[in-house]
Ligand SMILES: Nc1nc2c(ncn2[C@@H]2O[C@H](COP(=O)(O)OP(=O)(O)O)[C@@H](O)[C@H]2O)c(=O)[nH]1
């Protein structure tokens with residue numbers, strides 16, 4: 001038994017909060033601790049895993065997400081350095097940091113590259129200043145272009161995040177954003193429809209009628225459009241929301257969809273362990289029968305200060321649940337799930353029902369999500385998870 | 389046994405919210421009936437649903453001892469009653485146990501519709517009416533105006549009306565003094581055989597049926613053999629007692645007293661409210677005048693969302709009926725909804741209350757279809773029948789004509805709002821009869837209108853169009869011929885029987901159109917397009933479409949938070965479970981009630 005080969009670190013800070021965001025992060029202005037202290041505690045939490053009674057496995061991927069890791073500035077580079085020098089690594093380890101244009105300049109990119117970063121996931125979201133202002137992003141389109149250039153010049157792989165289905169976003173704005181993104185030469189692009197999350201300023205604006213709720217049909221058209229345009233530019237979909245040049249698929253994200261264990265570090269971060277490892281580190285008692293997989297969330301928040309070994313909230317999955325979860329996640333991937341795995345997970349009849357609705361299809365013994373299925377992903381994933 | 393001249397039996401009656409239950413609280417306090425530490429607001433409203441909604445649904449009897457200014461201690465049996473029109477029958481039952489009433493009128497609201505209706509009940513029962521003007525602590529209180537309204541509008545002398553505040557307790561002692569002074573004491577023959585009226589009952593899981601009784605003649609004590617006159621059931625008396633307000637056993641109840649009687653009988657149909665209890669041998673054969681059986685006015689289908697809960701629903705209805713004789717039900721089945729019951733209610737509030745009690749007290753998940761009234765169908769072949777579900781409507785070709793129940797509706801409203809009331813009436817097939825000024829500030833208007841229109845959101849609209857000032861009461865006046873048609877609703881070209889309703893011919897088009905529009909908003913987008921049509925006898929009169937759902941993907945999955953993704957999926961799934969599958973279409977529960985909210 002070994003520690004997972006994938007590590008996620010959550011940086012719970014942002015320059016300011018965007019109107020639609022409900023992820024755990026604090027704006028810099030209200031964080032009680034400085035960036036150095038935060039980076040130090042995150043490093044300490046990560047390194048604490050090496051003090052547990054389980055041998056590490058060389059890491060295949062490290063992903064520093066958030067929040068906005070790049071707001072840590074030079075402290076982010078130091079954090080990466082600590083991680084890459086303390087954990088054993090696979091020779092071709094993928095090290096991604098998430099960054100926002102307003103906090104990523106040439107100096108930082110170069111420092112990150114030196115520290116071992118291989119890939120930058122840039123929160124562009126749009127290349128239309130009106131849309132960016134509506135979302136209350138702390139940057140404009142020019143900043144996106146500048147940051148993307150800096151990433152290229154440092155020789156790092158670039159991924160761009162884009163959002164569609166935004167109130168007030170026109171079809172033209174979206175086309176321009178997708179084309180503009182392609183021109184920035186990314187190896188990888190993620191496309192998400194905007195969702196109105198409870199408790200956000202945007203949800204409040206929708207509730208009082210100041211903002212119109214996004215039209216799901218418009219969002220669907222925009223997602224289809226992105227798929228075609230990106231595909232023609234050589235960025236092929238490999239997951240419901242992710243596109244990449246061949247070979248540039250995110251190794252870290254793929255681990256999520258393929259049932260690989262991963263460590264989660266930092267406030268609110270999530271991790272997944274096989275039951276043996278979970279038992280060895282005391283997240284589940286060794287004698288709990290019927291548990292096959294353990295998911296956990298780190299239960300601490302920034303304002304309370306970070307301890308090296310914080311409490312975790314755990315969720316145990318039985319063998320049946322883990323199998324269903326694998327199918328649910330596997331259907332997010334274009335390569336789909338082998339028909340034997342479907343049968344083994346006991347969801348064959350569910351899949352038949354989905355096939356009748358034209359949501360999945362069998363190609364070369366693998367069940368794959370159809371075009372309609374991509375857009376109606378929740379129908380597919382929900383049915384598989386529920387097993388009915 | 390208490391000397392009957394020292395007993396007073398009275399009900400507290402009023403329009404809803406005029407402060408009956410709060411006054412009852414003060415009376416319990418003043419007479420030290422409830423220890424301070426057990427006191428809570430509206431203590432007699434013991435059902436959860438009463439406490440939450442702040443309304444009284446069940447009448448509650450309680451005995452208190454009051455030392456009056458003549459230094460005598462009186463036994464007062466007071467009954468707090470509901471004020472809503474749906475529960476008028478609870479009031480009339482309570483009145484049958486009393487010699488008088490305290491008529492409470494809110495000093496800021498004045499006389500309202502149920503003030504009039506309940507005062508009339510008391511007059512018809514020949515009870516002494518003691519008027520009382522409440523809430524005089526409020527700055528807007530206008531006791532002079534209200535006194536005037538009571539005298540002019542109700543023809544009840546009010547110059548001696550007691551002024552009270554249930555909030556501060558002011559005048560509560562005077563109110564009880566007035567009861568002692570004006571309400572006649574009960575009169576009966578202590579030596580005659582037992583003769584007692586069952587004016588209410590409820591079911592206790594351990595003790596069986598508990599009857600609330602008022603002794604007219606004779607007495608009753610534990611161990612006696614008694615007989616229920618209507619059912620001729622003979623049984624032993626297990627316990628008699630009084631409510632303070634918890635049950636307190638006593639040795640004996642004598643002439644004029646109010647209390648409870650436990651016989652151990654478990655079958656509520658043997659202990660009928662309104663029946664007379666007498667001795668098993670040598671008792672009276674002469675029943676007390678019961679009161680007219682309550683007749684349900686509106687009917688609705690109640691279906692378990694989970695079809696497996698049908699037996700539980702039957703069981704729950706059986707149990708609830710014990711303490712709600714106004715509830716009647718028959719099995720009903722629907723292609724769309726499966727097995728359920730057609731349930732009759734006194735009105736819409738009663739329906740809501742029963743549905744909520746069934747769901748809460750029996751842990752059921754229920755779907756209610758739109759209420760309908762009982763129609764009288766006359767066939768061309770000379771036969772006739774009553775139907776209370778649109779599903780039972782026969783082929784129009786075989787119908788000669790249809791009659792529907794009509795009401796006399798009384799609306800009390802300030803003169804400024806007469807216009808809006810008239811306009812609303814026009815939209816509801818109501819014909820204006822007359823109107824009179826009760827005072828400068830209150831007009832009483834009379835209409836005749838079909839009950840089926842009244843249940844079409846009439847009351848809510850009346851309230852909103854009059855800024856809440858109007859109050860309403862109604863009474864049934866008989867059946868009248870109307871040109872009615874059955875309107876069917878088709879989802880994906882199939883008739884959904886549970887959505888059919890009966891409507892006046894002239895309104896069919898408008899209602900069909902608004903209803904299909906409403907349904908389009910209510911029914912969520914499905915995996916396929918769902919046409920919604922309204923039809924009369926196979927002819928389509930309105931059509932809308934719920935477009936197929938195209939997009940349903942969750943936003944970004946941050947940091948591998950798979951758990952959250954799954955939770956969201958589970959939540960979505962749960963939402964769907966709460967809907968009813970009609971064919972393969974997921975229909976939210978509110979769709980079946982949509983017809984009530986078609987505000988043309
Ligand atoms: N200010 C004031 N409020 C009162 C008085 N009596 C009752 N209320 C309030 O009026 C509302 C209705 O009272 P309740 O006793 O439930 O009325 P019921 O429907 O007639 O039983 C409640 O919010 C009471 O707190 C009073 O004398 N003064």
Ligand code: SF4
Pocket residue numbers: 013014015016017018021022023025066067068100123
């Ligand atoms: S930068 Fe990202 S994590 Fe921070 S508030 Fe905006 S959307 Fe949320």
Ligand SMILES: [Mg+2]
Pocket residue numbers: 408409410442443444469470
């Ligand atoms: Mg009350």
